[in-house]
Amino acid sequence: MTQINKQWRIAARPVGRVEESDFDWVEEPVPALQEGQVLVRNVYLSIDPTNRGWLNETRTYLPPLPLGSVVRGTGLGVVEASANERFQPGDRVMGLLGWQLYALNDGRGLTPVPELGVPLTAHLGLFGHIGLTAYFGLLEIGQPRTGETLVVSAAAGAVGSLVGQIGKIHGCHVVGIAGTDEKCRWITEELGFDAAINYKTESVPERLKALCPRGVDIYFDNVGGPILNAVLSRINLRARIVLCGLISQYNNAGSPVPVNLGALLVQRARLEGFIVLDYVPRMMEAFPHLAQWYMQDRLKYRVHIVDGLEQAPAALNMLFDGANQGKLIVQVSDEPG
């Protein structure tokens, strides 16, 4: 039986927000399985800010995709057929499955989904790259100490919301920056952040001054841009800035942004880039802690599911509009029974 694949391929390099015209929707039969190959049916696609950078012509931490390629994306799926002894039909796997219903893979890019007794979507979030990003980015680069002040941007986002909570667990004074009053209420009232700033309606410099009376020791930056400079003007001696993302810049990738380097110099502060791929081999250090905090209800977490592969381009724009509430996932097909 030949399955019909559905794919989003890159038709043009997007400028700014993505448009449907930047993609081609292709339906065609899945090629026959070759020796060593695995056929995976995609169930969930993770939609992350980094996906936008992957569409550009410039190299990021992964090579650029040629025009005409299936859009790169992290997915979680189920093995439908296998000519590879490492995988059996029914296995649940993760990897760069791409924006498509079926992925043919030689097996080297597939990771078995560990049995953690959590919802499948959690493997794309708290118990996946999102949780690892928050855990290692904050603890390894940010190095929080009790009593320090931690500021988090995109604080209601998948990563930011975890970073703030892990900061609280480590005894920090945590201030989150988000884009709606609802998000600000959620991170303070539900997640236990000490304070929140709505950067769309409030003056970030003034609010930082009021809410961080002892200055800023750690800034977990997901956005770059003017908010970075507002925080830099409040940093303490030997502050650590975790450069985890530059969502404000992805739509015009590559153009240098103004940074108050004088503050970094004078405060002997450190600004360090972080990519979660480097820490994937250490995931089993993080998961027991994340699981424990999750069980203790000290780490809360929400998922925003968009239904249908057809919606993937629109879902990507939601991230940049701040329209999602929690970890954004596109459901491509039904969960295995």
Add this chain to the structure above:
Amino acid sequence: MTQINKQWRIAARPVGRVEESDFDWVEEPVPALQEGQVLVRNVYLSIDPTNRGWLNETRTYLPPLPLGSVVRGTGLGVVEASANERFQPGDRVMGLLGWQLYALNDGRGLTPVPELGVPLTAHLGLFGHIGLTAYFGLLEIGQPRTGETLVVSAAAGAVGSLVGQIGKIHGCHVVGIAGTDEKCRWITEELGFDAAINYKTESVPERLKALCPRGVDIYFDNVGGPILNAVLSRINLRARIVLCGLISQYNNAGSPVPVNLGALLVQRARLEGFIVLDYVPRMMEAFPHLAQWYMQDRLKYRVHIVDGLEQAPAALNMLFDGANQGKLIVQVSDEPG
């Protein structure tokens, strides 16, 4: 006998290059010595890029000076009179003596000049804050390893010229960036840098590409600005950028400069501010190494002396014009016999 002091005081906040009108020249009797005080005759004033930042109204790593104050400056002098048991006439001391002939000090800001058997001026250079900046900035923040590529800006300057030589001693491939062909020849032919780029006549991005075929592992940045971005576009994974100075920015301090943060993120690189004051307590770790390399002729060094306190403002501008050749020092009065 009452001595007549000569002082440069701050008359106005300079904009861009300093002008004589930004300073007042004052001659007045030195007040009588009070209990606990020390009267120091200034012999040499160190002229450093940081002096320019100290004239601004904004806080740097030291508080701003009120208008009317004697200009802050590091000096080396000789005790002329003392009402403080820690100091005797004839003692050679260093400290923030200021742009003046005589400094009255309560003794707490004075450090005895150690007996190293080197010229007095060396205590403002190789065996002073300059040597410590190069030594600790490169070794602690830059962490050079054999075979790595080190790029140094302001490479013919007092700090940069030492950084490149210490990099060579640690087995690095060293490329210096300077502003004249003479400086480029000096650092390659005399100091042993592997290559030099004249940023005024050559394309820095193109030359970096040619001269750093294996990318850049360490950038010792004394200037900020477009050269920083040119280097960032060539950095390797886990590169270290030592932010030691921002000479291109001091004349418009506080304004954020464009920085290619995307390169930092993608390469998981670190940009870290460095102020030598933090390492002064560790000076005795550095001096034996610096002395040994100096004796072995592996660390060369030159001093540019400008005669007369009257020339101090003009000397400060020389730094920003790239007009000095070596560590810039103003001679205020004769060396003690």
